[in-house]
Amino acid sequence: MSEQTVSQPSTMKLVLRSNGFIIGAFLTAIFVLAALISFIWTPYDAAQISIVNKLKTPSMAHWLGTDHFGRDMLSMIMVGARVSMAVAFVAVGVGIFVGVPLGLYAASKRGGLIDEIIMRGNDLIFAFPSLLLAIMITAVFGPGAVNAIIAIGIFNIPVFARLSRGAALSLWQREYILAAQVCGKSKARISFEHILPNIANLLIVQGTIQFSLGILAEAGLAYVGLGAQPPLPSWGRMLNDAQTLISIAPHLALVPGLTIVLTVLGLNLMGDGLRDLLDPKLRRVKS
């Protein structure tokens, strides 16, 4: 109603103002880089056993020390990053590509039978304690990275379906959606043209959060032996190996544990920062 438009600070200024986002993006970049570099180079072969060098604490030769088989921890962390990130990333993809269309479709048929079925299906997945579902899936198909992706991905579906349905429902009340209907556009077209671009921010933010949750879940599965299988190293299994040795070689537990914490922390900080940057409401309050 005001005749003055709100002046918005430029995106770049906001990015620089948000310390959390910068720290988060920095941490995330480190681990993504480590994962990528591991394809072409690691300090040592991550699978190479060298009993002479076992249980070395961090030194110039082995920056993060060696494990009980004398394998280089830094190399293992780098290769493990690859697995962790791939599993979590693909699982988020599964959630978005299945969940978002379901949620948008349910919202466009609000209150109908299909909406009801989709939403009750979501509730049903939520009724299974997450890890239990993963355990059942790996019990059926056997342990491995692909099955970890399926197990985590299934859980991402209702998360994205609910989020996009809820956001879409409030957008369906907007007058520009009615205006598009007056022009004869179908609900599917409106969902794609008008709703999807307007919930993209939400999806990106939720995506980073689910990505970090995926890394935690993958670590948990690997810890109980249901994630990626040897010889592929993984953060969760490194922790499992460390457990019995924790009193003699605590660095075996500290290194992979801190790696997980920093990765997840980085992603979460980045997600929160993104939310602030992308939310026009917050922008106005801050300016």
Next chain:
Amino acid sequence: MTLLKVHNLDLSIAQNPILKDISFEIEAGRILGVVGESGSGKSITALSILQLLPNGTTWSGQIVFDGQDIQSLSEHELCGLRGNDISMIFQEPMTALNPVKTIGDQVSESIRIHTGKSRAEADQLARETLNRVELPESEFPLSRYPHDLSGGQRQRVMIAMAIALQPKLLIADEPTTALDVTTQAEILDLLQKLVKEDDLSLMLITHDLAVVAQMADDVLVMKDGEIVEQGSSFDVFTNMEHPYTRQLFSASNHVPQREANQKNANDVVLSVEHVSCDYKLPKERLFSKQQYFRAVKDVSFKIHRGENIGLVGGSGCGKSTLSRAILALKSLDEGNVLINGETFSSKGKGPEISQRAATQIVFQDPYSSFNPRHKVGRLISEPFYAKSEELNEDQIDTAVKEALVSVGLNAADSDKYIHEFSGGQRQRIAIARALIVKPSLIVLDEAVSALDVSIRAQVLDLLAELSDRFDLSYLFISHDLSVVRSITDRVLVMERGRIVETGPTQDVFENPQHAYTKSLIKAIPKLDIDEIRAKEKIT
């Protein structure tokens, strides 16, 4: 006696100056009307008296209430003042009450917090206060929750909370803006009655000059954080010294110039035939039969080419449902809608996409009417989707530019995003979007209700001009009767899903037949200098 004295008040929020050198006084037992458009600083002035200012506010000057300098009071002392000596009611009754507490709880809380009365005593007083605001015990026991009360009833609860302790000053910030015209009249009457009974002072903030003219003893006109004119109601309205006051006054009474056009009785653009619409009601129990609510009952009318029709009625009368049904946004449960003689929508059957170009709509809220992620050019050209012939990009571009120019904007605006425009400009863009496919009928759903009076007058002029130029027909839906009166040829009055009266606008307003129409027209606040003079003579 002077109850409140504000002297040289300067105020800024986060270093942006909001108020400049505000000085005024409120006398005990009198009504001060504060009038101004959005952004004039009238609400902030009120909040500064209560010291409920947003974070980051700094102010200087003097506010003296009943002999106490507000600035010298501690937060604790201010809490003792608020709700006890100075009370306030707000614009949005729907969100101003706590949804999880009963109305009795919320009224008696004001009492308990200030007086230390027992629960029973406070409840007793709350009951009496609710009775005073005409919410009788039989229908409105203390144990009722706000969620099933109407807007007017909630506003009464708000008033009860405010007056329970008989404050000296009541501040009402746009108390009736969100309400129907009849409810507005009732609430204003109630406020006037309370002012008399309790000898309290009322600071009435509103954008509506007519409300001020009807209620206030003294008037304060604000613009951009400054007071441009103040004095007794009589002086201000008879002299109108400041040009802005004159501008406000003329905009409030604005009637757009229209050509007297000859209507061809056979050239019917819209024909609504025995249309009824139902809504599903929530089921009471899981297996009970589905119940329906008939929102529109057997409505029939016609609109001729170039004719402007008004559709008026209180909230919940079915006028929005009817407009949705005409545009085939909602399916019909009975009857037919014909556009240019062809069936557009009938029971169970909507229009072909190509028929859609014949009707367009302009909505109330200029802020949610546009997808914020598209440029204006794309927004305006969206209705071309309904056109059967394929247009190339140049043709679309030309049409967009033409449409922008015809609503008084620049052709270059098509490359901007919607957030770069003000509310009034957005409403022009909405009209351009409706205009671009050269429709026969545009539905204007409260299209000027969210605009300030001066902007509203400009948009009304634009609409009148376009109607003449393109032989456009309008269905003008509004709760604001004075606007309907100024722009329409014929008017339909709707009550509880039925059209209860129809006729030429002038006739209906001057000589209403149906009881409901009479009550509506009687409730319109009048901005009539003669009446203000008459009132002055009585007092």
Next chain:
Amino acid sequence: MLGYISKRLISLTASLIVASILIFIVIEIIPGDPAAFMLGINADPDAVEALREQLGLNASLATRYFSWVTGLLQGEFGISYTYRVPVSELIADRIVISLPLTFYALVLSTLIAFPAGIYAASKRNSFGDVSVMGFTQLGVAIPNFWFAMLLVLVFSINLRWFSAGGFPGWDQGFFPAMKALTLPAIALALPQASILARVMRSSLLDTLSEDYIRTARAKGLNRKQALWRHALRNALIPVLTIIGLQFSFLLAGGIIIENVFYLPGLGRLVFQGITQRDLIVVRSVVILLVFAVIAVTFLVDIAYAIADPRLREGSR
């Protein structure tokens, strides 16, 4: 209120039925013949066939499903393939560890999160708020099993305040048993408390910006009174949802944490069941946990109705 409860009860039953069918089918398609497993690799095919008959594995899918469900309704889960004892006995032994652990963690999580969230919201942007939020950011990022290992390292191995694992049994007294569950409960609770505190804070901040808070302030309530009397109850509505979900997370998390602390709970049982192909055990534990989650969801729905009169009167 009654209408609302009956509606929720029906949807609860429906979810249970669908969940039981799903679990049944998933377990059915797991490769491997339990009879062959029980008799060993060199078993006589006739003996295997006889055992299959005896276990009822040769009946049709539908028959087996219905006999399983009717058994469940009578508290009969069947006989464990490996332990050769009724599964109900196995579960009874272990549930007295898993459920108390879950509730212990839930109570801890709520007790930490509520004060932290309320404090942070009421002192928004202060140093206290920023530190609380910093801690929760860290808490959310810590894997609970790793945190458990650190707790063991510090409190069991170095300080020797707690034993590193195992469970003395409830017959050894309430306090020794609770002591054995304390480290696992803390490990489970802390990450969840961080999430809950964040939700509490943001929900409270949302309600604090509502119009009715301004109304309350205009009535003469100070900031604190407005928060406690008006904001808190409204803010609790989304928080309840999260508490309901946390029950499920804690149950699942318990499966891993029991492994870290060598607690003989349901989690250990389910793992042993999977490695030994004891599908009756797996199936029973899974349906039990799903039932627990659905039942808690139901309780949360009831709590909603108590907190929100709009739901109670069925107008929404």
